[in-house]
Amino acid sequence: MKKQIKKWTLRLTVSGLLITILLLLIILKPVLTYAGKTTHSNYSVFHHQPLDPTLLSHLDNATEHLKTSEFYNPNLHLDICLNDGSSYPDLMKTLRGPAFAWGFYNKVILQGTTNVPENIVELHGYRWNLTQLLTHEMTHCLQFDYLGLRKSNPIAAIPDWKWEGYAEYISRQNPNQKNLSKNIDRLIATDETLWEVKFEDGTISPREYYNYWTLVQYCMDIKKMSYLQILDDTTSEQLVRNQMMHWYYQRN
Numbered sequence: 001m002k003k004q005i006k007k008w009t010l011r012l013t014v015s016g017l018l019i020t021i022l023l024l025l026i027i028l029k030p031v032l033t034y035a036g037k038t039t040h041s042n043y044s045v046f047h048h049q050p051l052d053p054t055l056l057s058h059l060d061n062a063t064e065h066l067k068t069s070e071f072y073n074p075n076l077h078l079d080i081c082l083n084d085g086s087s088y089p090d091l092m093k094t095l096r097g098p099a100f101a102w103g104f105y106n107k108v109i110l111q112g113t114t115n116v117p118e119n120i121v122e123l124h125g126y127r128w129n130l131t132q133l134l135t136h137e138m139t140h141c142l143q144f145d146y147l148g149l150r151k152s153n154p155i156a157a158i159p160d161w162k163w164e165g166y167a168e169y170i171s172r173q174n175p176n177q178k179n180l181s182k183n184i185d186r187l188i189a190t191d192e193t194l195w196e197v198k199f200e201d202g203t204i205s206p207r208e209y210y211n212y213w214t215l216v217q218y219c220m221d222i223k224k225m226s227y228l229q230i231l232d233d234t235t236s237e238q239l240v241r242n243q244m245m246h247w248y249y250q251r252n
């Protein structure tokens, strides 16, 4: 009996290991699950349908935003995985839950319904600006690249407001998103019960991320901190928020 249990435990362990290795291989090699791959500057775009070339100009615009990050690395090569029929985004959805997109290591995976000509990704009726979503996720890739996997989330447990707020800060660079005071106006004017904060063009940022963004924007634009200084700083999220609102009400 004991021998049988040992044998089955071994078989289950080996099967588990094989499945894990297979999953890792698929995750690290998206080419296995896509019909096409288009290379454009530092990007490999994986797609299942013929690629709309407009996406490449969205990528160029995203690159311009990324260049404003102190973590920008012109040699970093990123994989962009589209949600246009491959099973890859479904696999990520099973592993990590639903999201507009994921950015980790050197990969950006879109999960919502992408409308490339309109520059929109839609999920559950919410619309996210595609260029800004790509930039947000690519900023996470910059964080992984610069800090290393061990000093990045989830392993490093960097507070969400610093991790997500920075990705929002780098991606939200439209002229109507650059002024912190106006961004706080928009937040205050939004119904508190809503999950999202809407921009003037109808696209959204989740309220939680929007809040994180304003905190990072306050630290960087007003306090003139670098992102590395923000990461090292021990001031609590609540205290930064109090300081920011004090600054805001003094101005208004």
Ligand SMILES: [Zn+2]
Residues within 6 Å of the ligand: 136, 137, 140, 164, 167
């Ligand atoms: Zn994010």
